[in-house]
Amino acid sequence: METSERPTFETEAGEEIYRYVERHGTAARHRVREVTSLDPDEFQDALSELKERGYLEDDGGTLQIALDVGSVEAYSTDDLEYVIRPAGQSDFDGLIDTIRDVTAEDTYIVAESIAEQLLYEDAVNRHNAAESRVFFVATVDGEVVGWVHLDLPQLDKLQSTAQLTVGVRRDYQRRGIGGKLVDRALGWAEANGYRKVYNSVPITNDEAIAFLESRGWETEGVRKEHYTIGDEFVDEVMLAYAF
Structure with missing residues (x-):
């Protein structure tokens, strides 16, 4: 996701997940599901959409915002x-x-x-x-x-x-x-x-x-x-x- 792109959300579940991760920098995937109180299917669908849109990354169970700011x-x-x-x-x-x-x-x-x-x-x-x-x-x-x-x-x-x-x-x-x-x-x-x-x-x-x-x-x-x-x-x- 480019920083010039303001995040928009298709569902309230997606917005809730993104805002929790964005506020905390990183967050364990299971912790996000617990805090948001979403059922497993709703959580998985919303998370998949956020990843497909380039909003979040999942690094071995740790979620973080995905910003495209260049290479090493x-x-x-x-x-x-x-x-x-x-x-x-x-x-x-x-x-x-x-x-x-x-x-x-x-x-x-x-x-x-x-x-x-x-x-x-x-x-x-x-x-x-x-x-x-x-x-x-x-x-x-x-x-x-x-x-x-x-x-x-x-x-x-x-x-x-x-x-x-x-x-x-x-x-x-x-x-x-x-x-x-x-x-x-x-x-x-x-x-x-x-x-x-x-x-x-x-x-x-x-x-x-x-x-x-x-x-x-x-x-x-x-x-x-x-x-x-x-x-x-x-x-x-x-x-x-x-x-």
């Missing part, structure tokens, strides 16, 4: 091999740890809020009539070392713009991983019809601003004293990349 890409430098791929629910803990590693050193309020949202919702990817989000991760030997995230509003008037966050663990910075992550997210956004992507950071985060500007992002606005960091009011810089 491998990269190598002189001393490092890493992979960039779509994130799944199994990356949850690694994502949280990586975001916290990045925000512990640099002030990145939007990324901090994403971590809190992940913890609250206990789901990596979301896709419903109100919101949609996807993550790509960079991994080294299977461990998450970086992320890029796209928040994709489903409101018609906002569907052509997206909000991006990106970060790489301190031990893996300055190796080109961040640039590859941004390229992956922008490539996906352009291919899916988005016309502009935003990233907002405190004006004190000089490194993040310089990184984005070097890749063609432009400052589109400044919100005065938008953040309270310590005892100081700090401006927010809104950077944008237009296709």
Whole structure:
């Protein structure tokens, strides 16, 4: 299922199954049937329809939403091999740890809020009539070392713009991983019809601003004293990349 496609349902049973799995990221098949209180035949028919329409995947009895966000890409430098791929629910803990590693050193309020949202919702990817989000991760030997995230509003008037966050663990910075992550997210956004992507950071985060500007992002606005960091009011810089 494409993230630009809003899920629609033929039956109430199908909608109930999808919404439970979507809210929880993944769910055991037998647990979904218990919670929805559907009889076995009704449950099987509704689940089969959701799988046929590309809404859900069944991985050995574990259900998860099916989002088509691309393939696995491998990269190598002189001393490092890493992979960039779509994130799944199994990356949850690694994502949280990586975001916290990045925000512990640099002030990145939007990324901090994403971590809190992940913890609250206990789901990596979301896709419903109100919101949609996807993550790509960079991994080294299977461990998450970086992320890029796209928040994709489903409101018609906002569907052509997206909000991006990106970060790489301190031990893996300055190796080109961040640039590859941004390229992956922008490539996906352009291919899916988005016309502009935003990233907002405190004006004190000089490194993040310089990184984005070097890749063609432009400052589109400044919100005065938008953040309270310590005892100081700090401006927010809104950077944008237009296709």
